[in-house]
Each structure stands twice: as C-alpha cells, then as structure tokens.
Amino acid sequence: METGEPGSAGTALLIAAHPDDAEFGAGGTVACWVREGWRVVYVICTHGEQGTHDLHADLGALAQLREQEQRAAAGVLGVAEVSFLGYPDGQVEPTLELRRDLTREIRRYRPARVICPSPLRLLDSSALRRNHPDHMAVGAAALAAIYPTASSPHLFPELLAAGFEPWIVSEIYVNESHEADVIVDIAETLDQKIAALREHASQVSPELEPRIREGARRFGEPHSLAAAEGFRLIRLS
C-alpha cells in the first residue's frame, strides 16, 4: 500500500466536505505545518458540483473544474496529496458508508493530526456557511471514524482484510473559529492562503482578499497576533 513517507514532523490529514473548505478554514495553518515539516494530505468528500447558481450549468464539468482548482490550491500550500471520495455535493449524511471510507483513509495515511469540520450547528446568523449540512455531516463522520473506528480492528473487517491496519490519531483540530482554544499565528502564511483561495476561481470573487485579510486580523487581534486561524483541539493520546 503506497501512502508516502511522513514529513519530518509527521503526517497531518485534512478532511473536508467541499473543494475550498480547506483553504477558507485552515489554509494558513496548513502552510505553517508544511513549513514545520508536516506531510499534509487532503481527503475531500465531494466535488462541490453544486457551487453554482446557473440554472443551465454543466455540473459534471463544474465537478472536474473544482477538482482541478482544489489540486492547484493545495499545491500553493505545499500539500502532498489530494483525494476525492465522490459523495454528492449538498446531500452528504454521516452514514456508515462515509465513516468506513474515512476510516480507510485514516488507516491509509496514518496521521498524527487530523483537521475536520465541526459536527455542531451554530445558532448564529453569521455562521451560515459554517452550518452547511455537508460540513456537519462530514464532521460527525470524521470524528466517528477517528474514534472508535480507525483504532478498532473488528469494525469494518473488510478494511483489515484489505491491509488497512488500525491506527490511533493523536490530535483532532476541529475547524472552529467561534470557540477556538488553539490559535494559530498565520501572519507569515496569510499571503499563501489568499493565493490558494484565488485558485478556486469558479467560487471566489475579487473582493475576497480584503475580506480574508480583515477576518484573519480580527481573529488574531485579541491574541496580539496580526493574523490567525482557530481550532478546537481534542487530544486522544
């Protein structure tokens, strides 16, 4: 099974629902970790083919385009590998099938750290995007895949039979800026985050850059940082 060698610091796996979620939520952090020697890999659950308001859009073509955009954005950040699970955009549920697929990817890459979305709905009008049902579904499935499934040899025995051995993740970084307890200084990588977001040209507008800069600045300000991203950290070992 080819999984690539971990970086000098280890392997970090980012699990997201859609192309561009990774860069919006954690692009600066991913770039920092790559600089620190982490091998970062992405698993994206859908191709984001619903990312259009055009009634006549070719959704198959958009899916292909968004995969290309995601690979280009990941390249800007130094991400080693990107894979797609191919679930239908806008209809993701935290099913056993999704949990099994994510368990397989966790066992394949054997990451010390996982970044995933939050499974919780925030009752806050500013959290519209964060509350996308696909994000919450992927968050729930990812957390269930990390514990107990990835480390339990007798759950989904077909995975073990295929050579995917049990694995224990050490740290989960839940993408969560509202109640973050880990604040990552991204001042050095904010330009890289913005450059990566620009690769999602089918989704982002020219007004993106000032909005992203202001968001990172506002988030960093209470922590005396010029720019920051935040996560809820769960330590498992």
Ligand SMILES: [Zn+2]
């Ligand atoms: Zn999304």
